[in-house]
Amino acid sequence: EDQVTQSPEALRLQEGESSSLNCSYTVSGLRGLFWYRQDPGKGPEFLFTLYSAGEEKEKERLKATLTKKESFLHITAPKPEDSATYLCAVQAGFGGAQKLVFGQGTRLTINP
Amino acid sequence: GAGVSQSPSNKVTEKGKDVELRCDPISGHTALYWYRQRLGQGLEFLIYFQGNSAPDKSGLPSDRFSAERTGESVSTLTIQRTQQEDSAVYLCASSRSGGAVQTQYFGPGTRLLVL
Numbered sequence: 001e002d003q004v005t006q007s008p009e010a011l012r013l014q015e016g017e018s019s020s021l022n023c024s025y026t027v028s029g030l031r032g033l034f035w036y037r038q039d040p041g042k043g044p045e046f047l048f049t050l051y052s053a054g055e056e057k058e059k060e061r062l063k064a065t066l067t068k069k070e071s072f073l074h075i076t077a078p079k080p081e082d083s084a085t086y087l088c089a090v091q092a093g094f095g096g097a098q099k100l101v102f103g104q105g106t107r108l109t110i111n112p
Numbered sequence: 113g114a115g116v117s118q119s120p121s122n123k124v125t126e127k128g129k130d131v132e133l134r135c136d137p138i139s140g141h142t143a144l145y146w147y148r149q150r151l152g153q154g155l156e157f158l159i160y161f162q163g164n165s166a167p168d169k170s171g172l173p174s175d176r177f178s179a180e181r182t183g184e185s186v187s188t189l190t191i192q193r194t195q196q197e198d199s200a201v202y203l204c205a206s207s208r209s210g211g212a213v214q215t216q217y218f219g220p221g222t223r224l225l226v227l
Contacts (some may be wrong), residue, residue, distance in 0.1 A: 004154075032213035041216035043116070043203055044155070051213065087154070091213055098143065098207075099157035099171065101214060 002027040006103035019071040021106045023088030036087040079108045116219035133189045133222045136194045137206030149201040193227045
């Protein structure tokens, strides 16, 4: 069974304090790994898709990386507006399976 | 352009009543997905529609749950004889197609509370 585990569950940082969020996965045939941001009371907002080990993608203060077992979301010099829950999800398997399997998320708080 | 829309935003119902949730996908997106997010938990896949193909219902938790989609447009998720454990946020997503790896774009969700 495909599994996604995110750590830590919650993280508090001071503005400007860089850190990383972890997403570990166990899947049969990774096809894509997704990062989403979710603000309270809203639906997930797409950030990145990574397809193969060694791939990296960046957007503003965020950088996502992928290995064969895990992905990291690096946050550089975060601002209070980066506070949100960050969700990791995988699409795996063959035969056209399209569902995403999500981790439980990391709740990030950036204090000014 | 317009994103995925869902209605109602919030729904409070009594145990045992039926509820119907609606999703309007992004125009031109042929694939549509329903997920459930219980408080403090990750999203759980419920059902997937792609064009006129048979839907993937593998995530529906019981036969009280059903969903329909007409063509490549609106979808409705129906929960019959609601139970308190059905309380959750129900999220709809759509993608351009069901082939290869497609980004799923989510709506704002319907918050369901069963009393």
